[in-house]
Amino acid sequence: MATQATPIVVPTDAELLQAQADLWRHSLYYLKSMALKCAVELGIPTAIYRLGGSASIPDLITALSLPVAKQQFLSRLMRLLASSGVFSVVDSTEATYSLTPLSYLLVDGIEADDHINHAPFLLTVTATHYIDLAMGLAHWFKQDAKKPPFDHVHGASLFEESMERKHPEFHKMAMQGLIVHDNFGTNIALRELSDIYQGINSLTDCCYHGDGMTAKAIVKAFPHMKVTVLDLPQEIRKIPTDGVVNYVGGDMFKSIPRAQVVLLKMVLHHWSDEDCVKILANCKKAIASREEGGKVLIGDIVLDPASEPVMFETQLLMDVCMMLMKGGRQRDLNDWRDIFIKAGFSDFKLVKKFGARGVLEAYP
Numbered sequence: 162m163a164t165q166a167t168p169i170v171v172p173t174d175a176e177l178l179q180a181q182a183d184l185w186r187h188s189l190y191y192l193k194s195m196a197l198k199c200a201v202e203l204g205i206p207t208a209i210y211r212l213g214g215s216a217s218i219p220d221l222i223t224a225l226s227l228p229v230a231k232q233q234f235l236s237r238l239m240r241l242l243a244s245s246g247v248f249s250v251v252d253s254t255e256a257t258y259s260l261t262p263l264s265y266l267l268v269d270g271i272e273a274d275d276h277i278n279h280a281p282f283l284l285t286v287t288a289t290h291y292i293d294l295a296m297g298l299a300h301w302f303k304q305d306a307k308k309p310p311f312d313h314v315h316g317a318s319l320f321e322e323s324m325e326r327k328h329p330e331f332h333k334m335a336m337q338g339l340i341v342h343d344n345f346g347t348n349i350a351l352r353e354l355s356d357i358y359q360g361i362n363s364l365t366d367c368c369y370h371g372d373g374m375t376a377k378a379i380v381k382a383f384p385h386m387k388v389t390v391l392d393l394p395q396e397i398r399k400i401p402t403d404g405v406v407n408y409v410g411g412d413m414f415k416s417i418p419r420a421q422v423v424l425l426k427m428v429l430h431h432w433s434d435e436d437c438v439k440i441l442a443n444c445k446k447a448i449a450s451r452e453e454g455g456k457v458l459i460g461d462i463v464l465d466p467a468s469e470p471v472m473f474e475t476q477l478l479m480d481v482c483m484m485l486m487k488g489g490r491q492r493d494l495n496d497w498r499d500i501f502i503k504a505g506f507s508d509f510k511l512v513k514k515f516g517a518r519g520v521l522e523a524y525p
């Protein structure tokens with residue numbers, strides 16, 4: 162039966178004028194991403210950092226060796242970026258800008274444990290390889306395609322060897338982007354969430370990826386812990402043994418090395434619900450009983466409509482981002498509950514929200 166029609170209310174003149182402005186903004190949102198990409202390609206965050214934390218437009222023109230004739234255009238770019246919180250205005254009459262925490266994340270060359278230059282992530286998701294997916298989204302919806310838009314458009318899977326063969330440069334950057342995305346916050350989490358690691362004697366980090374920073378950081382923070390990393394055999398073969406972490410080649414869909422606790426950090430959002438249930442069921446087989454402190458630790462986005470609107474918008478953008486590139490998804494608490502129950506867990510808890518992400522524990 163068709164749902165009852167809601168009568169269409171004709172907007173007022175004021176609403177129509179506001180709507181037109183909103184439509185312009187929504188239609189042109191991509192220019193914010195492109196302006197940010199341009200700022201990074203020009204090296205503006207790094208230049209401001211090297212200039213001591215703030216810079217005028219003429220300072221930037223000189224530092225970046227740009228033609229003086231581009232000064233007024235650079236002013237307009239910086240004005241847009243400052244209105245989006247990428248830079249902050251120190252002095253509006255002099256048009257002097259300083260870094261915000263966001264642009265601090267885009268500075269190259271800061272030697273600090275908690276700083277990772279996020280440029281590879283930004284440059285990956287604003288590359289034509291990626292934008293083409295969004296351009297073709299309506300076409301993808303009309304096709305009976307099982308594969309995600311990325312595979313459909315490129316005939317290869319992001320992050321995988323098929324993509325490395327076809328587009329080696331993009332693959333290299335995407336891998337760096339993934340490492341930035343996955344690694345950032347590891348040290349902050351170990352500091353702020355050290356409680357969740359208390360009492361753990363052995364842990365399997367399911368899926369290594371990149372430079373294996375997570376497992377190494379855990380061993381550094383908790384030297385008594387026996388840490389095993391599981392990844393596909395072809396990935397494990399590339400890792401030099403370090404005598405600290407135990408590296409095991411295998412398939413998480415078949416079995417996971419036994420440990421008191423299994424960690425799934427930034428893994429499940431890559432997979433469908435059906436696949437997550439299979440992975441989680443294997444985690445359950447691998448861990449100790451609840452009485453012995455067995456649990457699965459999960460680090461991933463937890464969609465929350467009650468979060469402040471910008472944070473929720475970020476989470477929704479990351480959900481569509483996942484839909485485009487991997488066919489995975491971001492989940493709200495009900496979605497998480499569903500897959501934990503289907504995998505046979507008795508209980509779970511959202512331990513803490515952590516930026517756009519959350520840390521969950523599932524108990525056998």
Ligand SMILES: C[S@@+](CC[C@H](N)C(=O)[O-])C[C@H]1O[C@@H](n2cnc3c(N)ncnc32)[C@H](O)[C@@H]1O
Pocket residue numbers: 343344367368369370371375391392393396411412413414425426427428431
């Ligand atoms: C997104 S990364 C995991 C992120 C990582 N936990 C981190 O936080 O940096 C994906 C990894 O999953 C691995 N992987 C994919 N399929 C797998 C499988 N069936 N079994 C084990 N590892 C797998 C890939 O080789 C890749 O290294």
